[in-house]
Structure formats: C-alpha cells, structure tokens
Amino acid sequence: MLTANQQRICIGPVVPRNAEDPITVLLPSPSSGHPSRYVIQEGRLYEMQMIDSEGLRSWFIGDTIQSDGSIYIITLLDPIFMFIPILEFARLKTSKSAGRFLALSDIFESDQYTSLRHLSHLINTESYLSSICEVQESRDTMTFRLDxxxxxxxxxxxxxxxxxxxxxxxxxxxxxxxxxxxxxxxxxxxxxxxxxxxxxxxxxxxxxxxxxxxxxxxxxxxxxxxxxxxxxxxxxxxxxxxxxxxxxxxxxxxxxxxxxxxxxxxxxxxxxxxxxxxxxxxxx
Structure with missing residues (x-):
C-alpha cells in the first residue's frame, strides 16, 4: 500500500477490477536511449508522461496533502517501437553479415536493464517480432533477426x-x-x-x-x-x-x-x- 508521500495522481486506461497489479519498469527510451519509466499490466506495455505543475499546486488525497501537484498520464504503447532499437543492436549487423538470429530470451537479456525480460512476456510478443523480423523456426524454438x-x-x-x-x-x-x-x-x-x-x-x-x-x-x-x-x-x-x-x-x-x-x-x-x-x- 502506498504511503501519503508515495501517492501520485495518475490518469490511465480502465482495467478490470480483478486485474493484476501494474509494475513500473525502467527501460531505454526508444527515441533517445535514456533510462525511462514504463508500466506493464496484464501483458501490455504503457508509457508514462508527467505533466509538471512547476511546483505551483498540490493535491488533496483523502486527509493528506500531496506536495507533488504533477499529473502522470499512462497510455498504451505499441511495443514494436521499443523492440526496433533493441533488435537493431542485438543482430550485430556488419558490412559482411546480415547479422544473427536470436531466441526470445536472448533478445531481452541485459545486465543493466534487467526489466527487459518483462518484454518477452507481453501479449503476442512473438507476433509483434514476426511483423518486423525474419523468422527461423525449428522444432522447439523460434529465432528472430530485424528485417x-x-x-x-x-x-x-x-x-x-x-x-x-x-x-x-x-x-x-x-x-x-x-x-x-x-x-x-x-x-x-x-x-x-x-x-x-x-x-x-x-x-x-x-x-x-x-x-x-x-x-x-x-x-x-x-x-x-x-x-x-x-x-x-x-x-x-x-x-x-x-x-x-x-x-x-x-x-x-x-x-x-x-x-x-x-x-x-x-x-x-x-x-x-x-x-x-x-x-x-x-x-x-
């Protein structure tokens, strides 16, 4: 449960009452590569955007006052935007090679961004990857390379x-x-x-x-x-x-x-x- 100091005002999509709790993850922004906050819930990826109050307002939450008057907007994000730069780096393309094929678990392996592993468990991840990758299928695995x-x-x-x-x-x-x-x-x-x-x-x-x-x-x-x-x-x-x-x-x-x-x-x-x-x- 959040304490008063941890509460924030968020606007986001409606989810079922019995939906799993959302998790906040740190991932590289697909446009800048900077570490940025995202939300994953029910197998879907959401981006977070903060509308800064510039310190000019606060929120009343129950019987408390929250000094951070910012609003956090949570919206659905197509994970393919996130996948493109990850896959481009992972394939190791050179002038002499089109690059390597990787299994799902290898694509989202990172020591510095351990939260990347959550992307492999999004709904329809393999389908998303297939829409932008060459795919090789064997009896028990699929491998992908950005196309x-x-x-x-x-x-x-x-x-x-x-x-x-x-x-x-x-x-x-x-x-x-x-x-x-x-x-x-x-x-x-x-x-x-x-x-x-x-x-x-x-x-x-x-x-x-x-x-x-x-x-x-x-x-x-x-x-x-x-x-x-x-x-x-x-x-x-x-x-x-x-x-x-x-x-x-x-x-x-x-x-x-x-x-x-x-x-x-x-x-x-x-x-x-x-x-x-x-x-x-x-x-x-």
Whole structure:
C-alpha cells in the first residue's frame, strides 16, 4: 500500500477490477536511449508522461496533502517501437553479415536493464517480432533477426493509420495550421507530415531519418518560404518519463542535412549515452 508521500495522481486506461497489479519498469527510451519509466499490466506495455505543475499546486488525497501537484498520464504503447532499437543492436549487423538470429530470451537479456525480460512476456510478443523480423523456426524454438524492409513497411503503415484517423482527433487537427485558406493538397500534406512527425518521435534518429526520406511534400515546400506551419510539437520525445536529469536541451541540427533530417529537424543527441551502452555486459 502506498504511503501519503508515495501517492501520485495518475490518469490511465480502465482495467478490470480483478486485474493484476501494474509494475513500473525502467527501460531505454526508444527515441533517445535514456533510462525511462514504463508500466506493464496484464501483458501490455504503457508509457508514462508527467505533466509538471512547476511546483505551483498540490493535491488533496483523502486527509493528506500531496506536495507533488504533477499529473502522470499512462497510455498504451505499441511495443514494436521499443523492440526496433533493441533488435537493431542485438543482430550485430556488419558490412559482411546480415547479422544473427536470436531466441526470445536472448533478445531481452541485459545486465543493466534487467526489466527487459518483462518484454518477452507481453501479449503476442512473438507476433509483434514476426511483423518486423525474419523468422527461423525449428522444432522447439523460434529465432528472430530485424528485417529493415519489414520495419519500413510497418512504420509507413503506422503513419497511414494516423493519417486516416487524423481528422477525428481534435488535438491533432489543432496541432497544424488547418485553415480554409490552405489548398486541399497542402492540408493533406500537412496531415501526413504531422502523422510522420508523431511516429518519428518514438524512433531513434537513424530510423526517423530513413522514414522521412520515404516522403515528399512539394506543396508544403512551396509554402515554407512564406509561412511556417505549427506542426506537432516534440511531445512524443517526453514519453516514458525520461529519467536522465542531465540531458542537454534539444538543439536543431545545422546544414548540411539530408532531406529527411530537414523535414524532421531532429535534435542533436551529442552527449547522450548510446543505446548499446545499456546492453553491454558488466565487467568484473
């Protein structure tokens, strides 16, 4: 049971009354590699986002006052976003080799991130992995290796799904300069670009750039010299409650950039720990 000092105000999905207790786990953020907090319950993965009160308010909880006036938002996260950077590191791809196939238990083995083992027990983990991996099956085991073509197909489908649902979500519509003065072509491109940026917020820079290079926005490029569309902010980069308090502020990269980098204006990750550092074996 939580003490008064441990209580927090959380907003999350409705779960059955007899659902198992949620567990909070420390995992590398799929976009930055920073250690971040996530929640696992009933075989599903959730991200935690904190809306900071900046110390300006408190909560009354029962007969107590909770000084932390922040709100914690818990939302369902597609685990494939988490799997992509893990699998990319684990396959050990080189210029001479497509990399290695790994069993489920080996993919999520880490001395520094022991909570990774919980990912192997999520609902439909093998199905998720199959959607982005080459799969080898033997009589009693399945092994997986990340397949770049499958990953790109899956990511583009994610963008498409967001595009199709965009106009039904007011918060997304409000995130772009969606005005009657815009041409239909510009509005369509703005919706696709915003959907692309939202998906990319859950990806490492390398994959965000590859995904951006799959898209062209000729009408928005024409508009760029006259106005700047207020696209979706970097809210996705705050997912998982980044635990690295020393993280440097995001800085816009300077030219020379690729087309994909210019589209996404990705942040400079210098000074951040690479994802591979979290999977290295401890030395004695």
């Amino acid at each position: 770049d073509a499958k990953v790109m197909t899956w990511l583009k489908r994610k963008v498409q799904v967001l595009e199709e649902k965009f106009l039904t979500i007011p918060a997304l519509v409000d995130s772009i300069a969606y005005t009657e003065s815009m041409s239909e072509a510009c509005r369509t491109e703005a919706i696709i670009q915003s959907s692309l940026k939202l998906v990319s917020a859950y990806l490492p820079d390398s994959w965000a750039t590859k995904l951006a290079d799959e898209y062209q926005f000729p009408e928005l490029d024409k508009l760029e010299s006259r106005t700047q569309l207020p696209l979706i902010s970097d809210f996705g980069k705050r997912s998982g409650m980044d635990m690295d308090e020393d993280a440097k502020p995001k800085e816009t990269k300077k030219p020379k950039m690729t087309v994909g980098q210019r589209k996404l204006a990705k942040a400079d990750k210098s000074g951040m720990k690479p994802l591979s550092s979290f999977f290295a074996k401890k030395t004695t």
